Amino acid sequence: xxxxxxxxxxxxxxxxxxxxxxxxxxxxxxxxxxxxxxxxxxxxxxxxxxxxxxxxxxxxxxxxxxxxxxxxxxxxxxxxxxxxxxxxxxxxxxxxxxxxxxxxxxxxxxxxxxxxxxxxxxxxxxxxxxxxxxxxxxxxxxxxxxxxxxxxxxxxxxxxxxxxxxxxxxxxxxxxxxxxxxxxxxxxxxxxxxxxxxxxxxxxxxxxxxxxxxxxxxxxxxxxxxxxxxxxxxxxxxxxxxxxxxxxxxxxxxxxxxxxxxxxxxxxxxxxxxxxxxxxxxxxxxxxxxxxxxxxxxxxxxxxxxxxxxxxxxxxxxxxxxxxxxxxxxxxxxxxxxxxxxxxxxxxxxxxxxxxxxxxxxxxxxxxxxxxxxxxxxxxxxxxxxxxxxxxxxxxxxxxxxxxxxxxxxxxxxxxxxxxxxxxxxxxxxxxxxxxxxxxxxxxxxxxxxxxxxxx
Amino acid sequence: xxxxxxxxxxxxxxxxxxxxxxxxxxxxxxxxxxxxxxxxxxxxxxxxxxxxxxxxxxxxxxxxxxxxxxxxxxxxxxxxxxxxxxxxxxxxxxxxxxxxxxxxxxxxxxxxxxxxxxxxxxxxxxxxxxxxxxxxxxxxxxxxxxxxxxxxxxxxxxxxxxxxxxxxxxxxxxxxxxxxxxxxxxxxxxxxxxxxxxxxxxxxxxxxxxxxxxxxxxxxxxxxxxxxxxxxxxxxxxxxxxxxxxxxxxxxxxxxxxxxxxxxxxxxxxxxxxxxxxxxxxxxxxxxxxxxxxxxxxxxxxxxxxxxxxxxxxxxxxxxxxxxxxxxxxxxxxxxxxxxxxxxxxxxxxxxxxxxxxxxxxxxxxxxxxxxxxxxxxxxxxxxxxxxxxxxxxxxxxxxxxxxxxxxxxxxxxxxxxxxxxxxxxxxxxxxxxxxxxxxxxxxxxxxxxxxxxxxxxxxxxxx
Numbered sequence: 001x002x003x004x005x006x007x008x009x010x011x012x013x014x015x016x017x018x019x020x021x022x023x024x025x026x027x028x029x030x031x032x033x034x035x036x037x038x039x040x041x042x043x044x045x046x047x048x049x050x051x052x053x054x055x056x057x058x059x060x061x062x063x064x065x066x067x068x069x070x071x072x073x074x075x076x077x078x079x080x081x082x083x084x085x086x087x088x089x090x091x092x093x094x095x096x097x098x099x100x101x102x103x104x105x106x107x108x109x110x111x112x113x114x115x116x117x118x119x120x121x122x123x124x125x126x127x128x129x130x131x132x133x134x135x136x137x138x139x140x141x142x143x144x145x146x147x148x149x150x151x152x153x154x155x156x157x158x159x160x161x162x163x164x165x166x167x168x169x170x171x172x173x174x175x176x177x178x179x180x181x182x183x184x185x186x187x188x189x190x191x192x193x194x195x196x197x198x199x200x201x202x203x204x205x206x207x208x209x210x211x212x213x214x215x216x217x218x219x220x221x222x223x224x225x226x227x228x229x230x231x232x233x234x235x236x237x238x239x240x241x242x243x244x245x246x247x248x249x250x251x252x253x254x255x256x257x258x259x260x261x262x263x264x265x266x267x268x269x270x271x272x273x274x275x276x277x278x279x280x281x282x283x284x285x286x287x288x289x290x291x292x293x294x295x296x297x298x299x300x301x302x303x304x305x306x307x308x309x310x311x312x313x314x315x316x317x318x319x320x321x322x323x324x325x326x327x328x329x330x331x332x333x334x335x336x337x338x339x340x341x342x343x344x345x346x347x348x349x350x351x352x353x354x355x356x357x358x359x360x361x362x363x364x365x366x367x368x369x370x371x372x373x374x375x376x377x378x379x380x381x382x383x384x385x386x387x388x389x390x391x392x393x394x395x396x397x398x399x400x401x402x403x404x405x406x407x408x409x410x411x412x413x414x415x416x417x418x419x420x421x422x423x424x425x426x427x428x429x430x431x432x433x434x435x436x437x438x439x440x441x442x443x444x445x446x447x448x449x450x451x452x453x454x455x456x
Numbered sequence: 457x458x459x460x461x462x463x464x465x466x467x468x469x470x471x472x473x474x475x476x477x478x479x480x481x482x483x484x485x486x487x488x489x490x491x492x493x494x495x496x497x498x499x500x501x502x503x504x505x506x507x508x509x510x511x512x513x514x515x516x517x518x519x520x521x522x523x524x525x526x527x528x529x530x531x532x533x534x535x536x537x538x539x540x541x542x543x544x545x546x547x548x549x550x551x552x553x554x555x556x557x558x559x560x561x562x563x564x565x566x567x568x569x570x571x572x573x574x575x576x577x578x579x580x581x582x583x584x585x586x587x588x589x590x591x592x593x594x595x596x597x598x599x600x601x602x603x604x605x606x607x608x609x610x611x612x613x614x615x616x617x618x619x620x621x622x623x624x625x626x627x628x629x630x631x632x633x634x635x636x637x638x639x640x641x642x643x644x645x646x647x648x649x650x651x652x653x654x655x656x657x658x659x660x661x662x663x664x665x666x667x668x669x670x671x672x673x674x675x676x677x678x679x680x681x682x683x684x685x686x687x688x689x690x691x692x693x694x695x696x697x698x699x700x701x702x703x704x705x706x707x708x709x710x711x712x713x714x715x716x717x718x719x720x721x722x723x724x725x726x727x728x729x730x731x732x733x734x735x736x737x738x739x740x741x742x743x744x745x746x747x748x749x750x751x752x753x754x755x756x757x758x759x760x761x762x763x764x765x766x767x768x769x770x771x772x773x774x775x776x777x778x779x780x781x782x783x784x785x786x787x788x789x790x791x792x793x794x795x796x797x798x799x800x801x802x803x804x805x806x807x808x809x810x811x812x813x814x815x816x817x818x819x820x821x822x823x824x825x826x827x828x829x830x831x832x833x834x835x836x837x838x839x840x841x842x843x844x845x846x847x848x849x850x851x852x853x854x855x856x857x858x859x860x861x862x863x864x865x866x867x868x869x870x871x872x873x874x875x876x877x878x879x880x881x882x883x884x885x886x887x888x889x890x891x892x893x894x895x896x897x898x899x900x901x902x903x904x905x906x907x908x909x910x911x912x913x914x915x916x917x918x919x920x
Contacts (some may be wrong), residue, residue: 029812036814040716043709047733047788050781052734057751058743099572212543241543258629264550265622266629277909279632284835284905292894295876296642318635351618379740382844382869386876395602409744409843415746415849424750431743439752442738 003034015072039075045131047445058435062428068215069175069203070142070167073122075149077160081117084110087157098143115146119168125180125202125207136196141168144227145269169217170210172228174201178210181421204398218429223410228419231431237397237406239309240378246313246318246400247377254372255324262325263332264354283322289384299387306388310400315387316377331362335440364452371445375438407434459520460584462592466513473600475506480607495614503613507603513630514591519588527580532577539569550661553577605848643898646891652685655883662687665866667875667886679708683747686889689855689894694865695770698779698847699840701861705780706836711829712785717788718795719817730789737785745849753850765862770852774859779846783836795821795827827911829882834908838901844869868893 089104090099119141124130130137145168152159173192176182178201188195190453204210217437221232266272294315298304304311334360343353389409405413411430417423478501485493493500528550535549549570556566556574566574607613623815651659655681668684713733717726753769756777760767767773798821852864857870875890 029815033812033814036715036817037720041714043712044716044721044729044733047709047713047731047736048783049535050784051732051735054739054743054747054781059745061750227865254628257625258632261622261625261629265625273630275633278636280909281902281905282632282636284838284901285639286838286844286869286901288842288844288872289643289894289898292637292876292891293635293642296646296891299637300642300882318631321632321635325629347616350615351621362881375738379738379742381740381742382848382873384893385873388877390877408740411742411746412845415749426748431746434740434744438738438740439735 011261031032044238048064058428058431059322062423062430062432063143064179065425065429066215066218066432067212067446068217069178069205069210070125070168070213071126071170072165072167072208072212073119073141073161074125074165075118077121077153078121079161082113082115082153082160084113084153084157084160087154107154108151113153115149116152118149119146126204134194136194136200139171139193139197140200141172142171142227142229144221144224144230145169148230149241167211167213169215169229169324170201172419174210175229176419176421177201178205178212178453181425191289205246210353217379218426222394223405224394225390225392227284228417228422231414233407233410233433234412235393236354236405236407236430237433238397239393240354240406240408242309242397242400243316244374244378245407246310247316247374248370250314251320251324251377253375255321255370255373256328256366258321259325259328259332260354260359263329264358271391279322279325286382287319288382288386290315291386294383294387305401305403307393307403307405308401309389309397309404309406311322311387312389312406313400315383316380319380319383320377321371323373324366324370327373328362328366330370331365334365337359361454364448364454368445368449371441371448375441375445377410378441379434380440381406381412384409385412460517462516462589463513465507466592466596469596469600470583471507473604474498474501474505476600476604477501477607480504480604481613484607484609492523493607493609494612495617497565499613499617500607502609502617504600504603504607506617508596508600511599512596512621515592515595516558516588519584519591523584523588527577527584530580531573531577535573536569539567545561557581562864582876588727589757602823638666639898643891643895646888647895648890649862649883650885650888653888659686659889660688663689663857665690665871667889684741684886686885686892688868688881688893690855691866691868691871691893692896693857694772694855695841695867697859697861697865698718698776698851698867699837701773701776702779702783702840703833703837704784705777707833710784710836711825712790713784713788714795715817715822719813719821728793733788734785736782737789739782741843741845742849744778744782745845748774748846748850752778760862765863767862768852770850771774771862772851772865775847775851775865776861778850779843782843783839784845786839787832787836790832791825791829797828798824829915831908831912834904834911838904838908841904842869842901844873848873872897 009201036370084356088102089100090096106180116138120134120137125141127137148168149166150415152164161363170178174197175191177184177198182191191198193201199209216253217230218232219237220234221230222235262272262275266275294311298311299306304314339357339361340353343357344350348356384406389405390413391403392413393405395402407430409428414423414427414430478497480499481493481495481497485491486495531553532546533548539549553565553570553573554577556570557578623709662685664685664687666684667686717730721729749770753771753774756767756771756774756889757769802820803816806820807813811819847867847870851867851869851870853866853874854864855866856863858865872890872893875893
């Protein structure tokens with residue numbers, strides 16, 4: 001075409017009117033071509049930019065929250081304050097129940113001790129003018145740490161009388177102040193911290209008594225409302241784990257079985273068509289509708305407990321089922337009929353052909369589809385809100401029947417916390433944890449596909 | 457014994473029975489296969505295992521279904537006539553008694569007759585569990601023995617096993633249908649209950665949404681004056697507004713990405729860029745909601761202030777834009793598949809006639825792919841309508857009939873969440889309306905999906 005254009009240009013004198021028109025329009029058409037292509041490039045770059053923006057945004061907010069300010073205190077476990085009997089040991093002839101009763105009594109006795117006093121004593125050692133401002137002193141260490149100290153005593157009562165050097169988490173407001181997440185030029189009336197506390201923590205930070213350390217609390221602790229600085233993801237993580245177990249145990253075998261039946265055995269009739277249309281539709285039903293189903297059937301009819309991971313797991317199972325079925329079916333479809341024919345030709349029954357020859361070849365594809373389905377279920381939150389999993393739970397669930405939240409719901413709960421300056425970062429950190437889990441699941445799926453994929 | 461350990465025992469029994477059957481068939485066959493068996497040894501094993509386990513399992517299901525009712529009526533019959541409650545009272549008293557029996561605390565002191573009933577209940581429960589265990593054991597051993605003795609060279613064990621397996625597979629594939637039926641039945645039931653409080657016409661054509669709070673008086677329908685209004689239209693308009701904005705973002709971007717990927721990009725670019733964009737599809741919606749709330753909303757407000765507009769941080773625009781971002785990979789990957797399905801001959805014909813590449817795409821490829829793309833867009837719209845977390849966080853939750861994208865709106869999904877997560881009584885119209893809204897949502901998305909699937913399917917037939 002280009003040589004033609006040159007020719008046309010070359011013999012300008014002999015150009016006809018039509019040729020003239022073509023030459024004129026050609027420039028315009030090429031410009032349009034460039035514009036169109038440019039629009040494509042722009043759309044791709046905008047999309048990539050959005051991905052990058054989203055991740056940079058979340059990570060820049062969330063990464064600092066993995067480190068939290070803690071104060072290094074020498075805590076003297078004063079026997080005058082920590083007055084407890086010896087830790088009970090099971091004696092010969094004592095039944096388990098009696099021992100448990102005694103142990104429980106001992107634990108509640110330990111719980112009555114004023115551990116706060118130990119913390120205040122420790123603070124007085126590092127803050128010289130502490131005695132004049134006792135009220136301010138109470139606000140430095142977050143209130144949850146007294147329970148951490150209590151747990152130390154319960155674990156090993158022999159530390160009573162000794163002095164331990166411990167890192168205790170500071171109050172959430174102190175963390176916000178030291179990280180500069182609040183406008184420092186605001187007046188005293190608008191600041192959460194009194195001027196005295198601010199002065200103290202600044203100098204302690206400069207002395208290295210307060211340090212910004214990796215926050216294990218974020219991973220080890222359950223959620224907390226009274227002690228915001230020690231609120232963690234452990235409860236939500238266990239809740240999500242139980243739900244995923246339910247999903248894996250129920251959705252994958254059921255989905256694979258259904259797909260095998262529909263793809264390999266089902267007679268082709270109206271009913272099978274109906275099931276197929278139904279499954280495709282189910283895959284596109286909004287997730288919140290599954291939440292309504294769970295609320296009315298599992299909780300309303302079957303009287304399963306509210307907020308329990310088992311109910312959440314069942315709801316997510318129903319949601320994941322179509323994904324698993326569709327993925328398994330397409331994998332089975334891709335396996336060449338020659339495999340089945342060879343097996344049948346050697347005298348295998350139909351089910352032997354399927355289970356001994358077709359299914360083993362389909363396993364990588366089935367695994368990939370199932371893992372993607374589980375990852376989807378892990379990130380789902382809307383249906384869980386409707387079955388009560390958004391209630392505040394301050395303990396780590398020890399079974400699938402206990403109250404719990406889930407990781408995405410914990411994100412929802414934290415983003416609504418009033419202490420915005422602190423929880424914006426903490427929520428982003430929780431998002432990073434969730435995304436890391438989901439991305440690792442997805443990359444596992446991709447790796448499996450790459451590793452075991454067979455091209456026919 | 458509880459159900460869990462019973463099931464565990466059944467599994468152990470199955471393994472044992474399997475071994476029995478296998479050993480027996482092997483010994484029948486003899487060392488040099490003197491008797492030709494119909495099936496493989498593991499088929500005989502499996503058959504014995506199934507006979508030993510399935511009947512007791514069935515009995516256990518039935519027992520668990522019926523025994524609580526039987527036990528309850530026996531306990532109620534044992535209560536002296538003067539305390540004998542009627543109607544709803546019975547349920548409350550039963551709960552007290554079963555709490556007593558389980559050693560949970562109850563309100564107020566337990567009366568003598570309550571304690572007696574609780575003891576009786578406890579005894580009955582123990583008896584029931586014992587009877588169940590014994591019955592299951594008997595049935596299991598009978599099944600095992602009978603099937604074990606039936607093993608012969610001519611017994612078609614494989615057929616039996618395969619039939620059971622087929623039944624199991626069929627059962628699994630009906631779960632999907634049962635789910636749909638469950639969704640429809642539960643929502644229709646609750647919606648009908650809701651319509652005993654509110655007229656359907658008031659719901660579907662009402663223009664105000666103000667459900668008020670549930671009060672004790674409202675539940676029985678006597679104080680209809682304080683009931684509030686449940687008009688669907690403001691919610692529906694908010695939903696449509698957000699979905700429309702989302703489509704304004706997602707369609708141009710998603711479609712251009714698909715066109716570039718399918719028609720222009722060299723395979724190297726395609727292989728690296730496609731997964732990056734599809735990362736967007738894997739991000740949970742709550743993350744998008746948070747992104748909208750803390751980043752996009754304030755950004756849009758600042759942008760509006762620069763242009764002299766007042767844009768609320770949580771508005772239809774914020775939610776719509778972020779939802780649009782979420783839907784880009786959805787539209788782009790679906791359209792990409794459709795574009796690559798268009799036969800190469802069409803492109804070659806057009807290029808051969810002297811059209812530029814963009815002309816070929818716009819005048820030949822896109823019209824040929826249009827039905828598929830429309831289907832993809834419809835699917836995306838149904839996603840947008842059913843999307844919850846983004847709008848819960850970023851749409852502002854203010855149910856008003858407005859077409860102004862800079863205002864806060866509320867959507868159907870947000871309202872479902874709000875109505876069902878409060879402390880409302882489950883039987884009040886304030887809670888029941890969530891199911892009516894859910895049914896509306898279900899019907900709308902179902903219609904969109906069916907239309908989209910029909911269009912896509914019709915299109916696919918053209919080139920086969």
